[in-house]
Amino acid sequence: MMDDLGVKEAFASITGQALLKALLVIVIASLVTVVIQKVFPRFAEKLGGKPRLYLLASVPLLRLLIILGTIVAVVPILVEPSFENMVAIFGALALALGFAFKDYANSLIAGIVTLYEMPYRPGDWIEVDGQYGEVRAIDARAAEIVTPDDTVVIIPHNKLWNSLIANDNDGTDNLMCVVDFHLEANHDVGQVRELLRDVAFTSPRTKTWQPVVVIVFNKPWGMHYRLKAYPFDPKEQFQFISELTARGSTELARQNVRFVSAPVAVN
Numbered sequence: 001m002m003d004d005l006g007v008k009e010a011f012a013s014i015t016g017q018a019l020l021k022a023l024l025v026i027v028i029a030s031l032v033t034v035v036i037q038k039v040f041p042r043f044a045e046k047l048g049g050k051p052r053l054y055l056l057a058s059v060p061l062l063r064l065l066i067i068l069g070t071i072v073a074v075v076p077i078l079v080e081p082s083f084e085n086m087v088a089i090f091g092a093l094a095l096a097l098g099f100a101f102k103d104y105a106n107s108l109i110a111g112i113v114t115l116y117e118m119p120y121r122p123g124d125w126i127e128v129d130g131q132y133g134e135v136r137a138i139d140a141r142a143a144e145i146v147t148p149d150d151t152v153v154i155i156p157h158n159k160l161w162n163s164l165i166a167n168d169n170d171g172t173d174n175l176m177c178v179v180d181f182h183l184e185a186n187h188d189v190g191q192v193r194e195l196l197r198d199v200a201f202t203s204p205r206t207k208t209w210q211p212v213v214v215i216v217f218n219k220p221w222g223m224h225y226r227l228k229a230y231p232f233d234p235k236e237q238f239q240f241i242s243e244l245t246a247r248g249s250t251e252l253a254r255q256n257v258r259f260v261s262a263p264v265a266v267n
Contacts, residue, residue, distance in 0.1 A: 022074045029070040036062050037137075041122075059122060060138035067140075118171065119160065125168040125175060125234055128155050134235070148238055168234070174210065175234040179244045181225040184258045189216055192225065192257060199248045200229040205240045207232055222260050 036059060044055040120126045124135045126145065131153045133145035142156045159165070169175040183192070193214040200212045210230040217224040227248065231240035252259075 022077045127166040179227040185222045187257045196227045205231045
């Protein structure tokens, strides 16, 4: 089948010198890729905020550009860049990927779609199939996320085709945190709402220029409050939630507002 595509004729003119040149190009491209993958994340951690997210997001895009540039540079070195040769080579490559690496090719294509549509980027906090964490790296086939328990989870890009992906900050440094309080009904609702808003606004971790909202629901067992606010750094979301929970509980206790004492099904 490969002979029918003209692959044999396309590679017939390859010389040892051409192979050495192609190898040199590949080695240089690999070294540049490694440097980018090592240096950019370290530099991004020192910047913080939006510059950190933008710099992290540039890593997979630069890697893809290097890979494409390497292919464009190597193929003419090895093969005479005629129309017939290009059709033969890329036709054989597509055929090989289709039969031997169907799932892998599926993930590679999804990876290209990921870089174009950017449903998630390095630095984003996403949830896929019940796994929640920060995107640490986006490779050609899969993305790596680090969960709050410091577990690395590999998520193939082909999850794009059939899974819901929740992105909490979507390429920004704004990530809303929600703190729940389940209280008995006998209290001043307006006073409790103001108290919880003050708890959020007085936290040193709160972005006070972003909305701080307290939503209350009337439940059969009492009142359900949801305090919504934004921390300065998405990485601090769990410390932020813990702080608001602790300080909110303390202030509510001072006002003699009681939490529900029996386990309930909370929506």
